[in-house]
Amino acid sequence: MKQADIVIIGGAIMGASVAYFLKKDLGFEGSVIVVEQDPSYANSSTTLSAASIRQQFSTPENISLSQFGLQFFGELKDRFGEDADIAYHEGGYLILASEAGLPILQNNHKTQVECGADVDLMTPGEMKKTFPWLNVDDLAAGAYGRSGEGWFDAHMFLDLVRKGAIAAGAHFTKGTVVGMDQLGGKVTAVKLADGETIACGAAVNCAGANAGKVAAMLGIDLPIEPRKRTIFVIDNKKPHPNMPLITDTSGVYIRPEGDVYNLRLPSTGRPGSRL
Numbered sequence: 001m002k003q004a005d006i007v008i009i010g011g012a013i014m015g016a017s018v019a020y021f022l023k024k025d026l027g028f029e030g031s032v033i034v035v036e037q038d039p040s041y042a043n044s045s046t047t048l049s050a051a052s053i054r055q056q057f058s059t060p061e062n063i064s065l066s067q068f069g070l071q072f073f074g075e076l077k078d079r080f081g082e083d084a085d086i087a088y089h090e091g092g093y094l095i096l097a098s099e100a101g102l103p104i105l106q107n108n109h110k111t112q113v114e115c116g117a118d119v120d121l122m123t124p125g126e127m128k129k130t131f132p133w134l135n136v137d138d139l140a141a142g143a144y145g146r147s148g149e150g151w152f153d154a155h156m157f158l159d160l161v162r163k164g165a166i167a168a169g170a171h172f173t174k175g176t177v178v179g180m181d182q183l184g185g186k187v188t189a190v191k192l193a194d195g196e197t198i199a200c201g202a203a204v205n206c207a208g209a210n211a212g213k214v215a216a217m218l219g220i221d222l223p224i225e226p227r228k229r230t231i232f233v234i235d236n237k238k239p240h241p242n243m244p245l246i247t248d249t250s251g252v253y254i255r256p257e258g259d260v261y262n263l264r265l266p267s268t269g270r271p272g273s274r275l
């Protein structure tokens, strides 16, 4: 029977990061096995995401997490070598507010500035000056991240962290976790669909949207379930210069990617005619 001190279930960005930081930053000397059901990551949120990073959150905790992410981006070459690159483009977020949404935007902005985020609260006139192609008629304000916000290549980022974890001593294996053994409240083994069992001292649930299913294997009710999300890619013949990621008052967000735009609709809304 295979054995590991720690088994990580799911090997996308969370699983790979747990393995990397355990081995590299914390110097964990025990064995770490990461079990990933699909090493192509075709259906992982990590590779299907909009891969954007922002400082514009409403709580100090979330802002701190993003600041850590940003600091990590700045350390990529030191950590992974001179060629390390995730195609990070610091394009900024522009979050728009109507009269009704203004107090929330102002409140969030206050929290962000107190936490050291480089976010500017703009009037409609200021936005029109900076982004002349933007329809500001029904807007009260916009919050624009002047630095520390943008988007990157999720595949390149995952590849770096995964390879970094392997170089630091973690082992990745292909398999689908279908069950676990436990004794006295501790996981003692992880069972795979092909019949293999990996004995372990602890297991870490990094199964993303499947985390609820994995927790249920231990009788734990974790309210996480997959929900459908859709990003559309729009071909644009005349891209707007210096376009940030824009979150409209309707909940739609859109960002440029070379000559095309990525557009995400809210679950119930319809796109407006902002651009």
Ligand SMILES: Cc1cc2nc3c(=O)[nH]c(=O)nc-3n(C[C@H](O)[C@H](O)[C@H](O)COP(=O)(O)OP(=O)(O)OC[C@H]3O[C@@H](n4cnc5c(N)ncnc54)[C@H](O)[C@@H]3O)c2cc1C
Pocket (backbone or CB within 6 Å): 009, 010, 011, 012, 013, 014, 015, 035, 036, 037, 038, 041, 043, 044, 045, 046, 047, 048, 049, 050, 051, 052, 053, 175, 176, 177, 178, 206, 207, 208, 209, 210, 214, 229, 230, 231
């Ligand atoms: C459309 C969309 C856009 C997003 N945009 C952004 C964004 O712009 N910025 C941002 O910060 N976040 C964004 N997110 C959120 C972000 O993608 C996720 O928070 C992050 O990728 C979660 O990583 P994860 O490793 O936990 O999950 P995942 O990437 O889903 O990885 C979980 C892994 O576990 C594996 N797995 C599951 N069950 C098992 C099992 N039983 N056995 C073995 N392996 C298993 C899966 O194959 C998968 O690879 C977006 C998400 C979506 C869906």
